[in-house]
Amino acid sequence: MRKEDYTIFEYRMSKEIKYADLIYNEKMNGIFEKVCVKTKTAGYVDMSIYRPLSWDGKQILKPVFNFHGGGNVLGYYEQDGKYCRLLADLTGCAIFNVDYVVAPEFKYPKPLFSSYEAIAEIRKRCDEVRIDKEHVVVMGHSAGGYISACLTLIDRDSFFSIPPRQKRTRYQRSHFRLSAIATGNPCRIQKSEGPFKGDIRK
Numbered sequence: 001m002r003k004e005d006y007t008i009f010e011y012r013m014s015k016e017i018k019y020a021d022l023i024y025n026e027k028m029n030g031i032f033e034k035v036c037v038k039t040k041t042a043g044y045v046d047m048s049i050y051r052p053l054s055w056d057g058k059q060i061l062k063p064v065f066n067f068h069g070g071g072n073v074l075g076y077y078e079q080d081g082k083y084c085r086l087l088a089d090l091t092g093c094a095i096f097n098v099d100y101v102v103a104p105e106f107k108y109p110k111p112l113f114s115s116y117e118a119i120a121e122i123r124k125r126c127d128e129v130r131i132d133k134e135h136v137v138v139m140g141h142s143a144g145g146y147i148s149a150c151l152t153l154i155d156r157d158s159f160f161s162i163p164p165r166q167k168r169t170r171y172q173r174s175h176f177r178l179s180a181i182a183t184g185n186p187c188r189i190q191k192s193e194g195p196f197k198g199d200i201r202k
Contacts (some may be wrong), residue, residue, distance in 0.1 A: 005104035008073050019076045032097070035129065037121035042106050043115035046099040047122070048081070049129065050088040061094040065119055069142030072111065073103050078150050096122065100147065112150050119151070122181035143167040 012091045039045055051061060062120040064087065068080045077099040084095040119136065127135040138148040 001104055008104055012074060015074055015076065018116040021078055023076060023078040026078040030078075030081045031085065032081070033129075035096075035122070035125075037118050037125075039114040039117035039121070041117055042110050045101065045114060046116040047118070048084070048097040048099075050095040050097065052088050052092050054089075058130070059153070060130055060132050061092065062132075062135045062137070063096055063122070063129075064091070064093045064137040064139060065096045065098055065115075065148075066137065067098055067115070067140030067144030067147045069099060069140070069144050070102065072143045072146075075099060075102055093137075093197070094129070112147060112154060115147060116151055116154050116155075184200040 030048070031053065032050045034048055036044050036046050036047065048066075053060070066080055066087075068077045070076065077097055080097055084097045087093070088095045098115060098118065100111050100118075102111060106114070119138070119155055121132040122129065122131070123136070138151050140146075140148045
């Protein structure tokens with residue numbers, strides 16, 4: 001790590017103080033399931049799954065992967081917990097709140113490729129986590145919106161790099177068909193009457 005990277009840790013200190021109570025409350029009172037997958041690019045990636053409170057434990061849900069903001073250097077994915085809970089209950093989807101890796105420990109493009117690998121691993125465990133692996137949505141605000149957009153491009157490029165004769169088979173097996181949604185500040189959205197106008201269940 002370079003000496004100029006040290007300022008990031010000073011910046012994080014102020015955020016640690018700001019988000020301390022919020023993170024504590026989400027860890028203690030949030031209703032979610034914790035999962036962890038291992039990636040080749042950045043090791044283990046944690047996620048919290050927020051399902052509708054009315055979920056019966058059997059229904060297959062469409063997955064939405066949420067990527068928090070933070071300028072690519074801040075973690076604290078718990079800050080999106082209430083937002084993900086709201087989305088799960090309103091849409092009937094399984095919202096995966098992703099604790100993706102950040103710089104300077106994991107510099108570009110590791111956050112992007114490790115997130116893509118993490119989604120691929122979750123798709124392999126679709127029966128276990130009860131999701132529809134053929135309809136995957138990624139979303140985020142600020143840095144998370146950037147990551148979501150990049151993931152769709154990685155997905156697109158991985159498909160178009162496949163030789164024509166192999167495309168049909170590999171597309172069915174591994175291509176995500178990612179769709180991306182960029183959102184505003186979730187803190188502001190939670191205070192509004194409606195978080196969004198579209199219906200991601202379609």
